Amino acid sequence: MAEKEVPHIVISRLPIYLRALTLCIGEDREIISSQELGKMLGISPAQIRKDLSHFGEFGKQGTGYDVKYLxxxxxxxxxxxxxxxxxxxxxxxxxxxIVLHYGRFKEQGFHIVAVFDKDPRKIGKRLDRFEILDSKLMSKIVKEKGIQIAIIAVPASEAQKVADTLxxxxxxxxxNYAPVTIxxxxxxxxQYIDPVVHLQRITYYL
Known part of the structure:
Protein backbone atom coordinates (compact mmCIF):
# COMPACT_ATOMS: atom_id res chain seq x y z
CA MET A 1 0.00 0.00 0.00
CA ALA A 2 1.32 3.44 -0.87
CA GLU A 3 2.66 5.56 1.95
CA LYS A 4 0.12 8.32 1.32
CA GLU A 5 -2.73 5.89 2.00
CA VAL A 6 -1.53 5.12 5.52
CA PRO A 7 -2.80 7.53 8.21
CA HIS A 8 -0.10 9.61 9.85
CA ILE A 9 -1.19 8.44 13.30
CA VAL A 10 -0.41 4.86 12.24
CA ILE A 11 3.07 5.84 11.06
CA SER A 12 3.64 7.60 14.38
CA ARG A 13 3.01 4.34 16.27
CA LEU A 14 5.35 2.17 14.18
CA PRO A 15 8.56 3.41 15.86
CA ILE A 16 6.97 2.61 19.23
CA TYR A 17 6.32 -0.95 18.09
CA LEU A 18 9.86 -1.15 16.74
CA ARG A 19 11.33 0.00 20.05
CA ALA A 20 9.30 -2.58 21.97
CA LEU A 21 10.36 -5.39 19.63
CA THR A 22 14.00 -4.38 20.03
CA LEU A 23 13.58 -4.71 23.80
CA CYS A 24 12.02 -8.14 23.29
CA ILE A 25 15.03 -9.28 21.27
CA GLY A 26 17.26 -8.13 24.13
CA GLU A 27 15.22 -10.41 26.39
CA ASP A 28 15.63 -13.33 23.94
CA ARG A 29 11.92 -13.45 23.16
CA GLU A 30 11.13 -15.15 19.88
CA ILE A 31 7.33 -14.84 19.68
CA ILE A 32 4.99 -12.13 20.93
CA SER A 33 1.22 -11.82 20.63
CA SER A 34 -0.66 -8.61 19.95
CA GLN A 35 -2.07 -8.93 23.48
CA GLU A 36 1.42 -9.05 25.00
CA LEU A 37 2.66 -6.20 22.82
CA GLY A 38 -0.42 -4.17 23.67
CA LYS A 39 0.12 -4.72 27.39
CA MET A 40 3.71 -3.49 27.07
CA LEU A 41 2.66 -0.32 25.26
CA GLY A 42 -0.78 0.49 26.62
CA ILE A 43 -2.29 0.09 23.15
CA SER A 44 -5.19 -2.23 22.39
CA PRO A 45 -4.31 -5.48 20.59
CA ALA A 46 -6.97 -4.68 17.98
CA GLN A 47 -5.29 -1.35 17.24
CA ILE A 48 -1.90 -3.01 16.83
CA ARG A 49 -3.31 -5.60 14.43
CA LYS A 50 -5.12 -2.90 12.46
CA ASP A 51 -1.98 -0.75 12.24
CA LEU A 52 0.14 -3.63 10.99
CA SER A 53 -2.51 -4.73 8.49
CA HIS A 54 -1.78 -1.59 6.45
CA PHE A 55 1.50 -3.22 5.44
CA GLY A 56 0.62 -6.90 5.12
CA GLU A 57 0.19 -9.99 7.26
CA PHE A 58 2.94 -10.51 9.82
CA GLY A 59 1.50 -13.02 12.27
CA LYS A 60 -0.79 -16.02 12.52
CA GLN A 61 -3.89 -16.17 14.67
CA GLY A 62 -3.19 -18.16 17.80
CA THR A 63 0.57 -18.07 17.19
CA GLY A 64 1.61 -14.43 17.42
CA TYR A 65 4.41 -12.54 15.73
CA ASP A 66 7.95 -13.68 15.10
CA VAL A 67 9.80 -10.91 16.96
CA LYS A 68 12.89 -10.74 14.74
CA TYR A 69 10.91 -10.94 11.52
CA LEU A 70 8.42 -8.25 12.54
CA ILE A 98 21.92 16.82 21.15
CA VAL A 99 25.55 16.02 20.38
CA LEU A 100 26.02 14.56 23.86
CA HIS A 101 23.25 12.09 23.01
CA TYR A 102 24.69 11.44 19.56
CA GLY A 103 25.51 7.84 20.43
CA ARG A 104 21.82 6.93 20.51
CA PHE A 105 21.24 8.55 17.11
CA LYS A 106 24.21 6.67 15.67
CA GLU A 107 23.04 3.33 17.05
CA GLN A 108 19.82 3.74 15.08
CA GLY A 109 21.55 4.67 11.82
CA PHE A 110 21.36 8.47 12.08
CA HIS A 111 24.74 10.12 11.62
CA ILE A 112 25.46 13.80 12.18
CA VAL A 113 27.95 14.77 9.48
CA ALA A 114 27.92 18.57 9.79
CA VAL A 115 27.27 21.09 12.57
CA PHE A 116 26.54 24.73 11.69
CA ASP A 117 26.30 27.98 13.61
CA LYS A 118 26.41 31.65 12.65
CA ASP A 119 28.17 32.86 15.81
CA PRO A 120 31.76 33.82 14.84
CA ARG A 121 32.88 32.94 18.38
CA LYS A 122 31.87 29.32 17.79
CA ILE A 123 32.85 28.84 14.14
CA GLY A 124 35.99 26.74 13.81
CA LYS A 125 35.79 25.42 17.35
CA ARG A 126 34.82 21.86 18.22
CA LEU A 127 31.59 20.57 19.63
CA ASP A 128 32.67 17.18 20.90
CA ARG A 129 33.94 15.38 17.77
CA PHE A 130 32.51 17.91 15.32
CA GLU A 131 34.02 21.11 13.96
CA ILE A 132 31.46 23.92 14.02
CA LEU A 133 31.01 25.23 10.48
CA ASP A 134 29.87 28.65 9.34
CA SER A 135 26.15 28.69 8.55
CA LYS A 136 27.01 30.54 5.34
CA LEU A 137 28.42 27.22 4.08
CA MET A 138 25.28 25.29 4.99
CA SER A 139 23.62 25.25 1.58
CA LYS A 140 26.83 24.28 -0.22
CA ILE A 141 27.75 21.46 2.17
CA VAL A 142 24.23 20.06 2.39
CA LYS A 143 24.08 19.87 -1.40
CA GLU A 144 27.56 18.35 -1.71
CA LYS A 145 26.85 15.65 0.87
CA GLY A 146 23.30 14.99 -0.29
CA ILE A 147 21.96 15.44 3.24
CA GLN A 148 18.21 14.78 3.46
CA ILE A 149 17.59 15.24 7.20
CA ALA A 150 18.45 18.20 9.42
CA ILE A 151 17.98 19.07 13.07
CA ILE A 152 17.08 22.68 13.82
CA ALA A 153 18.31 23.83 17.24
CA VAL A 154 18.29 27.60 16.84
CA PRO A 155 16.19 30.35 18.47
CA ALA A 156 12.60 30.62 17.28
CA SER A 157 13.33 33.88 15.45
CA GLU A 158 15.85 32.12 13.19
CA ALA A 159 14.10 28.80 12.61
CA GLN A 160 12.11 29.71 9.49
CA LYS A 161 15.11 31.20 7.70
CA VAL A 162 17.18 28.13 8.54
CA ALA A 163 14.40 25.83 7.34
CA ASP A 164 14.09 27.73 4.07
CA THR A 165 17.82 27.41 3.41
CA LEU A 166 17.85 23.70 4.22
CA ASN A 176 12.62 21.14 14.78
CA TYR A 177 13.49 21.92 18.40
CA ALA A 178 12.72 25.63 18.02
CA PRO A 179 9.46 26.59 19.79
CA VAL A 180 7.77 27.84 16.64
CA THR A 181 5.83 26.43 13.70
CA ILE A 182 7.80 26.52 10.47
CA GLN A 191 8.60 16.85 13.36
CA TYR A 192 8.48 19.13 16.39
CA ILE A 193 10.07 18.62 19.78
CA ASP A 194 8.93 21.20 22.33
CA PRO A 195 8.94 19.95 25.95
CA VAL A 196 6.79 22.89 27.11
CA VAL A 197 3.96 21.85 24.79
CA HIS A 198 4.02 18.33 26.22
CA LEU A 199 4.15 19.63 29.79
CA GLN A 200 1.12 21.83 29.14
CA ARG A 201 -0.76 18.80 27.86
CA ILE A 202 0.04 17.10 31.16
CA THR A 203 -0.97 20.03 33.36
CA TYR A 204 -4.42 20.14 31.75
CA TYR A 205 -5.20 16.85 33.50
CA LEU A 206 -3.71 17.76 36.90
Whole structure:
Protein backbone atom coordinates (compact mmCIF):
# COMPACT_ATOMS: atom_id res chain seq x y z
CA MET A 1 0.00 0.00 0.00
CA ALA A 2 1.32 3.44 -0.87
CA GLU A 3 2.66 5.56 1.95
CA LYS A 4 0.12 8.32 1.32
CA GLU A 5 -2.73 5.89 2.00
CA VAL A 6 -1.53 5.12 5.52
CA PRO A 7 -2.80 7.53 8.21
CA HIS A 8 -0.10 9.61 9.85
CA ILE A 9 -1.19 8.44 13.30
CA VAL A 10 -0.41 4.86 12.24
CA ILE A 11 3.07 5.84 11.06
CA SER A 12 3.64 7.60 14.38
CA ARG A 13 3.01 4.34 16.27
CA LEU A 14 5.35 2.17 14.18
CA PRO A 15 8.56 3.41 15.86
CA ILE A 16 6.97 2.61 19.23
CA TYR A 17 6.32 -0.95 18.09
CA LEU A 18 9.86 -1.15 16.74
CA ARG A 19 11.33 0.00 20.05
CA ALA A 20 9.30 -2.58 21.97
CA LEU A 21 10.36 -5.39 19.63
CA THR A 22 14.00 -4.38 20.03
CA LEU A 23 13.58 -4.71 23.80
CA CYS A 24 12.02 -8.14 23.29
CA ILE A 25 15.03 -9.28 21.27
CA GLY A 26 17.26 -8.13 24.13
CA GLU A 27 15.22 -10.41 26.39
CA ASP A 28 15.63 -13.33 23.94
CA ARG A 29 11.92 -13.45 23.16
CA GLU A 30 11.13 -15.15 19.88
CA ILE A 31 7.33 -14.84 19.68
CA ILE A 32 4.99 -12.13 20.93
CA SER A 33 1.22 -11.82 20.63
CA SER A 34 -0.66 -8.61 19.95
CA GLN A 35 -2.07 -8.93 23.48
CA GLU A 36 1.42 -9.05 25.00
CA LEU A 37 2.66 -6.20 22.82
CA GLY A 38 -0.42 -4.17 23.67
CA LYS A 39 0.12 -4.72 27.39
CA MET A 40 3.71 -3.49 27.07
CA LEU A 41 2.66 -0.32 25.26
CA GLY A 42 -0.78 0.49 26.62
CA ILE A 43 -2.29 0.09 23.15
CA SER A 44 -5.19 -2.23 22.39
CA PRO A 45 -4.31 -5.48 20.59
CA ALA A 46 -6.97 -4.68 17.98
CA GLN A 47 -5.29 -1.35 17.24
CA ILE A 48 -1.90 -3.01 16.83
CA ARG A 49 -3.31 -5.60 14.43
CA LYS A 50 -5.12 -2.90 12.46
CA ASP A 51 -1.98 -0.75 12.24
CA LEU A 52 0.14 -3.63 10.99
CA SER A 53 -2.51 -4.73 8.49
CA HIS A 54 -1.78 -1.59 6.45
CA PHE A 55 1.50 -3.22 5.44
CA GLY A 56 0.62 -6.90 5.12
CA GLU A 57 0.19 -9.99 7.26
CA PHE A 58 2.94 -10.51 9.82
CA GLY A 59 1.50 -13.02 12.27
CA LYS A 60 -0.79 -16.02 12.52
CA GLN A 61 -3.89 -16.17 14.67
CA GLY A 62 -3.19 -18.16 17.80
CA THR A 63 0.57 -18.07 17.19
CA GLY A 64 1.61 -14.43 17.42
CA TYR A 65 4.41 -12.54 15.73
CA ASP A 66 7.95 -13.68 15.10
CA VAL A 67 9.80 -10.91 16.96
CA LYS A 68 12.89 -10.74 14.74
CA TYR A 69 10.91 -10.94 11.52
CA LEU A 70 8.42 -8.25 12.54
CA UNK A 71 11.22 -6.00 13.76
CA UNK A 72 13.04 -6.28 10.45
CA UNK A 73 9.85 -5.61 8.51
CA UNK A 74 9.16 -2.48 10.55
CA UNK A 75 12.74 -1.33 10.02
CA UNK A 76 12.23 -1.78 6.29
CA UNK A 77 8.89 0.06 6.29
CA UNK A 78 10.37 2.98 8.27
CA UNK A 79 13.54 2.92 6.13
CA UNK A 80 15.43 2.41 9.38
CA UNK A 81 17.41 -0.39 7.77
CA UNK A 82 19.76 2.11 6.14
CA UNK A 83 22.17 4.83 7.23
CA UNK A 84 21.03 8.47 7.23
CA UNK A 85 23.34 11.49 7.25
CA UNK A 86 22.09 14.57 9.09
CA UNK A 87 23.02 18.20 9.59
CA UNK A 88 22.69 19.93 12.96
CA UNK A 89 22.03 23.66 12.84
CA UNK A 90 22.72 25.44 16.11
CA UNK A 91 25.71 24.82 18.37
CA UNK A 92 24.37 26.44 21.52
CA UNK A 93 23.26 24.71 24.70
CA UNK A 94 20.57 22.71 22.91
CA UNK A 95 22.87 21.69 20.08
CA UNK A 96 25.46 20.63 22.63
CA UNK A 97 22.89 18.48 24.44
CA ILE A 98 21.92 16.82 21.15
CA VAL A 99 25.55 16.02 20.38
CA LEU A 100 26.02 14.56 23.86
CA HIS A 101 23.25 12.09 23.01
CA TYR A 102 24.69 11.44 19.56
CA GLY A 103 25.51 7.84 20.43
CA ARG A 104 21.82 6.93 20.51
CA PHE A 105 21.24 8.55 17.11
CA LYS A 106 24.21 6.67 15.67
CA GLU A 107 23.04 3.33 17.05
CA GLN A 108 19.82 3.74 15.08
CA GLY A 109 21.55 4.67 11.82
CA PHE A 110 21.36 8.47 12.08
CA HIS A 111 24.74 10.12 11.62
CA ILE A 112 25.46 13.80 12.18
CA VAL A 113 27.95 14.77 9.48
CA ALA A 114 27.92 18.57 9.79
CA VAL A 115 27.27 21.09 12.57
CA PHE A 116 26.54 24.73 11.69
CA ASP A 117 26.30 27.98 13.61
CA LYS A 118 26.41 31.65 12.65
CA ASP A 119 28.17 32.86 15.81
CA PRO A 120 31.76 33.82 14.84
CA ARG A 121 32.88 32.94 18.38
CA LYS A 122 31.87 29.32 17.79
CA ILE A 123 32.85 28.84 14.14
CA GLY A 124 35.99 26.74 13.81
CA LYS A 125 35.79 25.42 17.35
CA ARG A 126 34.82 21.86 18.22
CA LEU A 127 31.59 20.57 19.63
CA ASP A 128 32.67 17.18 20.90
CA ARG A 129 33.94 15.38 17.77
CA PHE A 130 32.51 17.91 15.32
CA GLU A 131 34.02 21.11 13.96
CA ILE A 132 31.46 23.92 14.02
CA LEU A 133 31.01 25.23 10.48
CA ASP A 134 29.87 28.65 9.34
CA SER A 135 26.15 28.69 8.55
CA LYS A 136 27.01 30.54 5.34
CA LEU A 137 28.42 27.22 4.08
CA MET A 138 25.28 25.29 4.99
CA SER A 139 23.62 25.25 1.58
CA LYS A 140 26.83 24.28 -0.22
CA ILE A 141 27.75 21.46 2.17
CA VAL A 142 24.23 20.06 2.39
CA LYS A 143 24.08 19.87 -1.40
CA GLU A 144 27.56 18.35 -1.71
CA LYS A 145 26.85 15.65 0.87
CA GLY A 146 23.30 14.99 -0.29
CA ILE A 147 21.96 15.44 3.24
CA GLN A 148 18.21 14.78 3.46
CA ILE A 149 17.59 15.24 7.20
CA ALA A 150 18.45 18.20 9.42
CA ILE A 151 17.98 19.07 13.07
CA ILE A 152 17.08 22.68 13.82
CA ALA A 153 18.31 23.83 17.24
CA VAL A 154 18.29 27.60 16.84
CA PRO A 155 16.19 30.35 18.47
CA ALA A 156 12.60 30.62 17.28
CA SER A 157 13.33 33.88 15.45
CA GLU A 158 15.85 32.12 13.19
CA ALA A 159 14.10 28.80 12.61
CA GLN A 160 12.11 29.71 9.49
CA LYS A 161 15.11 31.20 7.70
CA VAL A 162 17.18 28.13 8.54
CA ALA A 163 14.40 25.83 7.34
CA ASP A 164 14.09 27.73 4.07
CA THR A 165 17.82 27.41 3.41
CA LEU A 166 17.85 23.70 4.22
CA UNK A 167 14.85 22.91 2.05
CA UNK A 168 16.29 24.83 -0.90
CA UNK A 169 19.50 22.83 -0.47
CA UNK A 170 17.61 19.54 -0.78
CA UNK A 171 16.69 18.56 2.78
CA UNK A 172 13.45 16.55 2.88
CA UNK A 173 12.96 16.07 6.61
CA UNK A 174 13.35 18.47 9.54
CA UNK A 175 13.46 17.77 13.26
CA ASN A 176 12.62 21.14 14.78
CA TYR A 177 13.49 21.92 18.40
CA ALA A 178 12.72 25.63 18.02
CA PRO A 179 9.46 26.59 19.79
CA VAL A 180 7.77 27.84 16.64
CA THR A 181 5.83 26.43 13.70
CA ILE A 182 7.80 26.52 10.47
CA UNK A 183 6.23 26.56 7.03
CA UNK A 184 7.56 24.26 4.34
CA UNK A 185 6.51 23.22 0.83
CA UNK A 186 4.38 20.11 0.25
CA UNK A 187 6.38 16.90 0.52
CA UNK A 188 8.71 18.18 3.24
CA UNK A 189 8.27 16.43 6.59
CA UNK A 190 8.63 18.33 9.86
CA GLN A 191 8.60 16.85 13.36
CA TYR A 192 8.48 19.13 16.39
CA ILE A 193 10.07 18.62 19.78
CA ASP A 194 8.93 21.20 22.33
CA PRO A 195 8.94 19.95 25.95
CA VAL A 196 6.79 22.89 27.11
CA VAL A 197 3.96 21.85 24.79
CA HIS A 198 4.02 18.33 26.22
CA LEU A 199 4.15 19.63 29.79
CA GLN A 200 1.12 21.83 29.14
CA ARG A 201 -0.76 18.80 27.86
CA ILE A 202 0.04 17.10 31.16
CA THR A 203 -0.97 20.03 33.36
CA TYR A 204 -4.42 20.14 31.75
CA TYR A 205 -5.20 16.85 33.50
CA LEU A 206 -3.71 17.76 36.90
Missing amino acids: REQLRRILKADREWEMALVGAGDLGRA VKAGVKGLL HVPPGIRV
